[in-house]
Amino acid sequence: MSNNLLVRRMLFRFTCLPVRFAVRHTALGLLGLSPLALGVIFLAAGISKLFAPYDFLSAVYAYGLTGPAIGFWVAWFLSWLEVTLGCSLLAGVLEKGSAIVSIVLSLMFVYVKLYAIHEDRLIGCGCVVTGSRGLIGIGDLIEAVVLLALSTIVFLSSRLRAALGHPGPNPS
Numbered sequence: 001m002s003n004n005l006l007v008r009r010m011l012f013r014f015t016c017l018p019v020r021f022a023v024r025h026t027a028l029g030l031l032g033l034s035p036l037a038l039g040v041i042f043l044a045a046g047i048s049k050l051f052a053p054y055d056f057l058s059a060v061y062a063y064g065l066t067g068p069a070i071g072f073w074v075a076w077f078l079s080w081l082e083v084t085l086g087c088s089l090l091a092g093v094l095e096k097g098s099a100i101v102s103i104v105l106s107l108m109f110v111y112v113k114l115y116a117i118h119e120d121r122l123i124g125c126g127c128v129v130t131g132s133r134g135l136i137g138i139g140d141l142i143e144a145v146v147l148l149a150l151s152t153i154v155f156l157s158s159r160l161r162a163a164l165g166h167p168g169p170n171p172s
Contacts (some may be wrong), residue, residue: 035089035151038102042149043086045127051077059126064119078170081105089154099155106148113141 049056057075060066064072085105088098109127114137116123125140 023063032103034150034157035095038099038147038150038154039086039089041150042082042102043090045081046079046084046086049075050083052081056126059124061078062121062123063116063126064121065112065115095157096155099151099157101150102151103155106144106151109144110141110148113144117141 053075054164057072060071060078061068081101083103085098085102087096089102113125113136117138118171122135125136127140127143
């Protein structure tokens with residue numbers, strides 16, 4: 001009977017090994033893609049704002065959260081912050097720090113969009129200003145929440161990689 005049990009265990013290990021391998025490497029692949037996806041999103045948004053600075057500046061003013069002088073600096077700073085953040089995430093440099101900044105930025109986006117929806121402001125999103133997408137709404141809020149979730153996944157990915165048995169490029 002013990003030989004039969006040993007054979008069953010060996011068969012179980014050999015038949016489950018490919019499944020475990022596939023699950024582990026698929027999860028690691030998805031974790032590896034999340035910083036790239038977030039980097040592309042921030043880089044595209046920042047570049048679009050840099051190419052249409054007055055459109056983005058008018059969107060910042062339309063929210064009504066800052067005065068004219070501060071709004072100008074907010075628009076300038078956010079554009080360059082998004083470009084820098086996107087480049088950092090794409091290059092894999094300072095991934096945890098970039099993820100923390102993207103979480104804070106995403107939280108700010110969620111708050112500002114909730115504020116605009118609550119105040120019934122008839123304004124555009126200001127997210128990617130290369131085209132007019134219409135007035136801000138629930139879809140824009142969902143985008144901001146998804147961006148926040150993706151930022152959180154990037155932040156937690158080093159821990160998740162370690163839990164899956166792969167320390168990743170920047171173990172800390």
